[in-house]
Amino acid sequence: MKKGNGLRLVALYGGALLTAVFVLAPFVWLFISSVASNADLLSRPLHWWPQHATLQRYLTILTTTDMNSAAYTFRIALWNSLRLAAGATVLSLAVGVPAAYALARIGVRWGRVATFFFLATYMLPPIALIVALYIILGSLHLRDTVSGLVLVYTSFIAPYVIWIMRGYFLSIPTEIEEAAFVDGCSRFDTFWRIALPLSLPGLVTTVIFAVLMAWDEFFYAMILTSSLAAKTIPVAIAEFSGQHMVDYGLVAAGGVLAALPPVLIALLLQRYIIQGLVAGAVKG
Amino acid sequence: MSSTQKRWSGRREELILALVFLAPALLVTFGVIFIPLAEQFWTSFHRYTLTIPGRPFVGLQNYLSALSDPTFWQAMGRTFYFTLVSTGLELILGLLMALLLNQRFRGQGVLRALILIPWALPTIVNGMMWRWIYNADYGALNALLTQLGLISHYHDWLGSPWMAMNMVIVADVWKMTPLVALLLLANLQTIPGELYEAASIDGAGAIGRFVYVTLPWLRPGLLVSLVLRTIEAFKVFDIIFIMTRGGPANGTQTIAYYTYTQAFSSLQFGRGAALAYLTAMFIVLLSLVYFRLIREDVYS
Numbered sequence: 001m002k003k004g005n006g007l008r009l010v011a012l013y014g015g016a017l018l019t020a021v022f023v024l025a026p027f028v029w030l031f032i033s034s035v036a037s038n039a040d041l042l043s044r045p046l047h048w049w050p051q052h053a054t055l056q057r058y059l060t061i062l063t064t065t066d067m068n069s070a071a072y073t074f075r076i077a078l079w080n081s082l083r084l085a086a087g088a089t090v091l092s093l094a095v096g097v098p099a100a101y102a103l104a105r106i107g108v109r110w111g112r113v114a115t116f117f118f119l120a121t122y123m124l125p126p127i128a129l130i131v132a133l134y135i136i137l138g139s140l141h142l143r144d145t146v147s148g149l150v151l152v153y154t155s156f157i158a159p160y161v162i163w164i165m166r167g168y169f170l171s172i173p174t175e176i177e178e179a180a181f182v183d184g185c186s187r188f189d190t191f192w193r194i195a196l197p198l199s200l201p202g203l204v205t206t207v208i209f210a211v212l213m214a215w216d217e218f219f220y221a222m223i224l225t226s227s228l229a230a231k232t233i234p235v236a237i238a239e240f241s242g243q244h245m246v247d248y249g250l251v252a253a254g255g256v257l258a259a260l261p262p263v264l265i266a267l268l269l270q271r272y273i274i275q276g277l278v279a280g281a282v283k284g
Numbered sequence: 285m286s287s288t289q290k291r292w293s294g295r296r297e298e299l300i301l302a303l304v305f306l307a308p309a310l311l312v313t314f315g316v317i318f319i320p321l322a323e324q325f326w327t328s329f330h331r332y333t334l335t336i337p338g339r340p341f342v343g344l345q346n347y348l349s350a351l352s353d354p355t356f357w358q359a360m361g362r363t364f365y366f367t368l369v370s371t372g373l374e375l376i377l378g379l380l381m382a383l384l385l386n387q388r389f390r391g392q393g394v395l396r397a398l399i400l401i402p403w404a405l406p407t408i409v410n411g412m413m414w415r416w417i418y419n420a421d422y423g424a425l426n427a428l429l430t431q432l433g434l435i436s437h438y439h440d441w442l443g444s445p446w447m448a449m450n451m452v453i454v455a456d457v458w459k460m461t462p463l464v465a466l467l468l469l470a471n472l473q474t475i476p477g478e479l480y481e482a483a484s485i486d487g488a489g490a491i492g493r494f495v496y497v498t499l500p501w502l503r504p505g506l507l508v509s510l511v512l513r514t515i516e517a518f519k520v521f522d523i524i525f526i527m528t529r530g531g532p533a534n535g536t537q538t539i540a541y542y543t544y545t546q547a548f549s550s551l552q553f554g555r556g557a558a559l560a561y562l563t564a565m566f567i568v569l570l571s572l573v574y575f576r577l578i579r580e581d582v583y584s
Contacts, residue, residue, distance in 0.1 A: 015384045030413045046427035099309035106302035125519045128560040132320035155316035216406045218522045234408035241412045255409040266404035278470040
């Protein structure tokens with residue numbers, strides 16, 4: 001028995017260590033690449049630990065005024081991504097949360113059918129819409145604008161908001177809302193003052209996922225943007241890592257900056273993320 | 285009391301409010317999804333090529349020519365390969381990871397947080413990172429394998445079609461395995477401990493407990509992961525774009541990427557629209573089969 005336990009412990013901690021290395025090593029290498037000098041990066045045999053480390057690339061991205069440089073593009077693209085994520089999250093919630101409440105409370109019979117209808121839009125590959133969207137947005141002068149992308153992103157984030165929030169609203173006992181009714185609250189007031197505050201954890205989860213989805217999106221952004229007016233950070237990274245003379249260190253620094261917001265959100269708000277992942281998957 | 289009851293279910297007021305609440309969502313869905321979808325459906329029956337003037341109606345010709353084009357079927361084949369291998373690996377590794385995280389050990393909480401990092405990394409950053417790791421001249425993979433004495437000279441990991449496809453799959457598996465692990469872990473935690481005790485008393489060893497208790501209970505989690513991952517994998521585009529642009533020699537050209545090149549590089553919008561509809565039909569079909577499976581699973 002004792003011997004078996006010892007073996008089990010070795011396997012357990014060995015497995016844990018292996019998993020940690022597997023998960024961390026690539027990202028750590030990306031970070032090292034972003035601070036190592038070019039001489040270190042291009043050395044053979046490779047210096048795993050840089051002989052000359054520098055934060056210069058981050059500084060350049062954050063301060064450069066050279067409008068033709070990759071670093072400048074990264075900074076503007078980060079700013080565009082930030083505006084886009086904020087705008088898409090706000091609009092998706094404004095559109096999705098009331099719809100979710102209506103589908104959960106008013107007209108229960110059709111609630112499930114309609115929720116499925118919204119969810120079905122989720123399965124469509126973006127490629128099935130993109131040619132038409134490209135033409136329509138162009139004729140509305142919304143191509144290559146952050147507002148245009150906010151609108152497009154809302155179309156795939158709002159169904160997710162509806163899906164998750166309807167579940168939260170359904171979990172609130174109707175007796176609480178009926179009691180508010182007896183006290184003279186209107187239907188809107190019960191939504192605004194009772195149901196919404198009670199589903200706050202759901203709202204937090206939803207906001208997190210909305211931000212992450214908007215931050216990660218690439219396909220629509222690549223097709224629908226063409227200049228610094230709306231180019232997002234994934235588009236900028238794809239553009240500069242595809243060139244022949246790649247400045248690996250700089251692209252790595254751009255990558256780390258692009259990864260920082262979602263990675264920090266994931267680490268700090270882990271509890272909500274796991275809740276959201278499980279809720280999102282199980283309800284399907 | 286009876287008057288409030290009446291007000292609660294007052295049909296007209298309820299209906300109006302419901303419509304007001306639903307209107308913005310319907311508007312966005314129709315404006316940004318259904319109108320483009322219908323528009324593109326219409327386009328798919330026309331020859332609409334930017335370099336050639338005119339937009340004649342050609343019936344099913346775009347669909348027929350796509351279906352009779354070997355390039356389409358090659359892309360389909362590669363998509364199936366990508367989907368099968370990446371989903372399979374993600375399920376196996378995810379299950380192992382979930383079983384590990386379900387044990388009690390020191391540092392368990394930290395590890396559970398760390399595995400969120402690959403999942404949180406933006407897809408494009410992930411692809412760029414792996415492309416850099418695979419770099420033929422300065423890549424970390426070449427350096428590691430050389431220094432360990434496993435290879436004698438640097439390889440161009442993304443240089444040949446078959447190898448490139450597998451290396452892209454590795455990058456995808458690295459990012460998505462943690463998601464599967466977390467879903468399965470949540471499922472594992474619902475298994476009552478008494479079941480394991482009962483199985484032990486009945487003389488089941490570790491393997492017996494896994495086969496007779498864990499696996500049957502994990503069915504819903506495994507099924508959901510399978511559905512989510514296959515549908516996503518079938519649509520794969522971003523990681524292909526950033527890592528290989530469908531190359532070399534079209535070796536990583538999946539169906540979504542092929543459709544994209546037809547529509548946006550060749551500017552054959554009609555043909556692109558038809559291809560997109562074919563892809564969408566495959567995905568809807570796949571989803572229907574899966575939903576059937578899940579429903580049967582729930583009600584059996």
